[in-house]
Amino acid sequence: MKRFVEGDDRKQVALLPECVDDYIGEDNPVRIVDVFVDELDLAELGFNGTTPAITGRPSYHPGVMLKIYIYGYLNRVPSSRRLERECQRNVEMMWLTGRLTPDFKTIADFRRDNGAAIRNVCRRFVELCRGLKLLASDTVAIDGSKFKAVNSRDRNYTAGKIDKRQQQIEESVQRYLDMIETADRTNPIGFDVKTVRLYEKIARLRQRMRELEQIKKQLKTQPDGQLSLTDPDSRSMTSGGKRTGTVGYNVQAAVDTKHHLIVEHEVTNIGSDQGQLSTMALSTKNAMGKPKLKVLADRGYYSGPDILACELVGIKTYVPKPLTSASRKKGLFTKRDFVYVARNDEYRCPAGERAIRRFTTVEHDMTLQVYWPSACPRCHLKGRCSPSDYRRIRRWEHEHILEAMQRRLERKPDAMTIRRSTVEHVFGTLKHWMGATHFLTRTLGRVSTEMSLQVLAYNLKRVMNILGVAATIKAMRMAET
Numbered sequence: 001m002k003r004f005v006e007g008d009d010r011k012q013v014a015l016l017p018e019c020v021d022d023y024i025g026e027d028n029p030v031r032i033v034d035v036f037v038d039e040l041d042l043a044e045l046g047f048n049g050t051t052p053a054i055t056g057r058p059s060y061h062p063g064v065m066l067k068i069y070i071y072g073y074l075n076r077v078p079s080s081r082r083l084e085r086e087c088q089r090n091v092e093m094m095w096l097t098g099r100l101t102p103d104f105k106t107i108a109d110f111r112r113d114n115g116a117a118i119r120n121v122c123r124r125f126v127e128l129c130r131g132l133k134l135l136a137s138d139t140v141a142i143d144g145s146k147f148k149a150v151n152s153r154d155r156n157y158t159a160g161k162i163d164k165r166q167q168q169i170e171e172s173v174q175r176y177l178d179m180i181e182t183a184d185r186t187n188p189i190g191f192d193v194k195t196v197r198l199y200e201k202i203a204r205l206r207q208r209m210r211e212l213e214q215i216k217k218q219l220k221t222q223p224d225g226q227l228s229l230t231d232p233d234s235r236s237m238t239s240g241g242k243r244t245g246t247v248g249y250n251v252q253a254a255v256d257t258k259h260h261l262i263v264e265h266e267v268t269n270i271g272s273d274q275g276q277l278s279t280m281a282l283s284t285k286n287a288m289g290k291p292k293l294k295v296l297a298d299r300g301y302y303s304g305p306d307i308l309a310c311e312l313v314g315i316k317t318y319v320p321k322p323l324t325s326a327s328r329k330k331g332l333f334t335k336r337d338f339v340y341v342a343r344n345d346e347y348r349c350p351a352g353e354r355a356i357r358r359f360t361t362v363e364h365d366m367t368l369q370v371y372w373p374s375a376c377p378r379c380h381l382k383g384r385c386s387p388s389d390y391r392r393i394r395r396w397e398h399e400h401i402l403e404a405m406q407r408r409l410e411r412k413p414d415a416m417t418i419r420r421s422t423v424e425h426v427f428g429t430l431k432h433w434m435g436a437t438h439f440l441t442r443t444l445g446r447v448s449t450e451m452s453l454q455v456l457a458y459n460l461k462r463v464m465n466i467l468g469v470a471a472t473i474k475a476m477r478m479a480e481t
């Protein structure tokens with residue numbers, strides 16, 4: 001006889017177990033959230049309201065609010081309105097909060113008012129991972145990715161964008177005026193409905209033109225020549241060779257190569273990764289508590305001063321040189337075709353001539369030695385070398401550090417494969433969790449808090465996958481005692 005699995009009758013008395021705890025299995029991840037927050041010293045981390053006020057309406061304990069947020073980010077429910085609903089209907093949330101149901105405004109205010117403390121919680125979890133020997137690897141991969149802000153492309157302005165829009169408006173106004181003139185010729189008696197509409201359109205466009213003039217004035221006060229109207233800290237930035245930019249933030253992350261945990265992260269509104277390597281690498285080294293560290297990064301991070309700064313504090317970098325040589329594009333010999341002979345402090349050029357040191361100069365705060373051979377004017381390879389009389393070769397005073405890094409990269413041919421497989425999927429996962437709109441909050445500080453919650457949720461999930469729920473809870477309790 002065919003049958004279906006039967007559900008219980010909803011009118012049945014005592015359908016639910018007596019105790020909410022019976023609903024929450026021993027291996028339920030919500031238990032980790034509970035233990036983790038209970039073991040934190042919230043006052044030390046900087047949370048407001050850890051001591052209740054003597055007068056006034058009782059407030060919610062910051063631990064409860066923090067649990068709500070960590071649970072929400074773990075389960076891809078970051079919005080305060082949705083968290084309010086979850087508190088009312090979700091059994092795990094009821095278990096976690098003791099059936100407290102704060103409204104969405106209270107939930108949102110907690111995230112807004114405790115940004116620094118929430119970021120400290122994220123750091124505290126990394127320290128915990130370090131204590132659990134989960135950051136044993138001596139190598140991290142650093143990368144950056146652009147995350148969309150709450151600011152559409154149409155509400156982000158540069159001088160170029162405004163000029164282009166003004167030109168489009170002028171063209172449209174002219175087109176409508178031509179249409180009105182044609183209508184006047186064909187129907188000289190009075191206005192028809194179409195002509196009235198055209199006049200209305202022209203009035204709207206002229207109003208828009210005036211608004212753009214105002215924005216142009218505001219733009220002059222912006223140091224970087226960009227103005228975002230919805231989220232003033234967001235910036236238009238291009239990525240991955242796309243022609244159109246993302247209006248958003250550049251999130252930097254350092255991920256350990258063994259367990260793929262995010263050791264350090266930073267939200268910036270600088271569109272380029274260049275110049276961010278040493279800051280990220282140094283804070284990662286401190287977070288991991290290692291005397292020495294290896295850092296893998298892509299070509300976008302290549303910067304002599306950054307690589308030098310890392311070298312000075314015991315960080316070995318693996319960053320390939322960008323292929324942006326102007327000589328290569330013109331089909332001429334590149335600097336790689338010139339061999340440095342350290343013994344004599346000179347270069348050997350492709351024609352086998354000696355390029356000797358001529359003078360020292362300073363460019364972009366870097367001291368450079370300049371070399372060239374005397375034989376250039378009569379050289380048979382000159383057509384492939386330089387259109388000038390002499391081919392000049394510049395050498396930075398710390399170039400040996402860049403050469404040593406190049407040799408390291410040659411000895412580790414899989415460095416960039418490890419980098420890719422370590423850090424890129426992390427950004428993919430975070431973006432997938434955050435959905436198409438990415439950030440929900442505005443301004444750099446709040447966006448950083450939101451990112452810290454995402455990173456904390458990501459790291460919690462990784463640790464649960466590595467250790468399992470029971471072992472993670474046990475380890476957390478032991479770490480805090």
Ligand code: SF4
Pocket residue numbers: 349350351352353373375376377379380381382385386390391
């Ligand atoms: S042009 Fe000068 S630098 Fe170039 S190959 Fe000839 S001698 Fe060497």
